[in-house]
Amino acid sequence: MNDDQLLRYSRHILLDEIGIDGQQRLLDAHALVIGAGGLGAPALLYLATAGVGRITVVDHDTVDLTNLQRQVVHQQSEIGAPKAESAARRLAAINPGVHIEARVERADAPRLAAWVAEADVVLDCSDNFATRHAVNRACFAHRKPLVAGAAIRFDAQMSVYDPRDPASPCWACLFPEDAGFEDVACSTMGVLAPLVGIVGSMQAAEALKLLVGSGRSLAGRLQMLDARTMEWTEIRVARRGDCPVCTER
Helix, strand or coil: CCHHHHHHCHHHHCCCCCHHHHHHHHHCCEEEEECCCCCHHHHHHHHHHHCCCEEEEECCCECCHHHHHCCCCCCHHHCCCEHHHHHHHHHHHHCCCCEEEEECCCCCHHHHHHHHHHCCEEEECCCCHHHHHHHHHHHHHHCCCEEEEEEEECEEEEEEECCCCCCCCCHHHHCCHHHCCCCCCHHHHCECHHHHHHHHHHHHHHHHHHHHCCCCCCECEEEEEECCCCEEEEEECCCCCCCCCCCCC
16 A cells, blocks of 8 residues: 555554455455445445445446435436446545446346456345346355345345355345245335435445455344334344255355
8 A cells, every 4th residue: 555545544444453454455355336326325435435446336227316315426417327427436536546337237147247256245236126136146156245235215124145154145045036026116115315325334334344354244134224213123044945046056
């Protein structure tokens, strides 16, 4: 690290759990973020400010006026612009030392295989089951840790799914593809603005811990937040013996 980096990341370096070596691991790391919306916005901001050296953001959508209530990485002037590119410009302005790749594409299975293979950690900030299942399959195929979050109305959840841990379930263990779950959208159900900030920030924190190799991740634990009462509930989750994704590795 040069003198500017030592100063910029000094508050990380002061932490025994990170230090110079840990910060260097962040600078050398590559994070893949699927979605630059409500969850992706705060996650991207904290990954960039923390000094993750390479960030790939994938989103096929464009910035809309209704997004600005909660998607804090975007600005009024970016309305109509691709979200991935809008986010990349904001992150580059905050930390020009981070390399940002904007992918204005859908996260389908063929593309995910290549993107996930290159990443050190994946953050699923998408908003539909098809994408979440595709991301989960790609992560377990390439043995890359996955940090997944979700939020709607006043309710949120998040966890880590780590294929490097033989005891860790995958996302499909909790939400099987054949279970018939239906997508719900904040455009019809609504969402409390700061709720996505809470979850996206936690996703960034879990990703940073995984990259540094510090602390205990949420693998095997699902955390759920009821923002009406601001109460957290945590449940232990185990791998399903018949899961077609994580039991065939």
